[in-house]
Amino acid sequence: MKAAALIKSISFIMETEHIKCLIIGSGPAGYTAAIYAARAGLNPVMYTGMNPGGQLTQTTDVENFPGYPKGILGPDMMEDFREQAIRFGTDIRFGYVSAANFVNDPHQVIIDDKKTVIADTVIISTGASAKWLGLESEAKYNGFGVSGCAVCDGYFFRGQDIALVGGGDTAAEEATYLAKLVNKVYMLVRREEFRASKTMIDRVRNTHNIEILYNTEVLEVLGDGLNVTGVSLLNNRTQQQLQIPVTGLFVAIGHHPNTGIFRGMLDMDETGYIKTIPGTTATNIPGVFCAGDAQDHIYRQAITAAGTGCMAALDAERYLAAKEAARALVTKLNR
Structure with a gap:
């Protein structure tokens, strides 16, 4: 059964929640997106995935991220990111995406096979894993x-x-x-x-x-x-x-992006990296954005992931503002 049909058939028996901004995955991209989205009033909800904090939680010293002149342990840096996201109001939850349907607007995502989240915007920051x-x-x-x-x-x-x-x-x-x-x-x-x-x-x-x-x-x-x-x-x-x-x-035998759940819905390259419109984090689906190593097979650095996380939050904010302006215009014309 296709993901969209599966969601349609089971979502009515599940707990359902409607949110403005859903962030899938943690790490530098996800946490940075959360910080910017929260400060923009999007009330983001983040599902961390099964490895909260991403690849950096499995490293020791990080010496090349700005703002840490003496270096920092990878897990400690991710905890700093997490605390900053929480400070601005991000709702961080442990869980994973088990199915998704980006055909409809707003978008539907199943969490842990038991909850439906309906999101006006989705930021994918699921990262990649080294082989x-x-x-x-x-x-x-x-x-x-x-x-x-x-x-x-x-x-x-x-x-x-x-x-x-x-x-x-x-x-x-x-x-x-x-x-x-x-x-x-x-x-x-x-x-x-x-x-x-x-x-x-x-x-x-x-x-x-x-x-x-x-x-x-x-x-x-x-x-x-x-x-x-x-x-x-x-x-x-x-x-x-x-x-x-x-x-x-x-x-150095390669990486694989953690994007399999979105295959068939989002444009990807031959190895599974999500394609984004150049100069943005927008995917081929309006309202769905991608940041970090899930779309970057070239740089794969914490600082570049954080940068695209910022971009994704700004892109999501502008997308929602444009939709709201369009709705207001239609309402005005119909009066």
């Missing part, structure tokens, strides 16, 4: 030497030897970025060749402190119980195993 290798040791040292973001964490590995997994353009870009900071980058490419563009391949090969290991897979992340000390590798062509001493492992 991981799936190793138990990788999860153990995530945030303690294992990272999915070179720009976020590369600074902490200055002058050290690190490894990076990946063979696409993102991996090549992150390897050359890291090479400016660290002593040496071991670039681990699973295939016999890169998937990256020729320009990026040439850039990697011309960087003196990047050593490329082809046909190489990570078997295990090694550590002392606190931090990464090396990686165990397998050459999948010769079946030889080796270990290299490194203090960090960067995983």
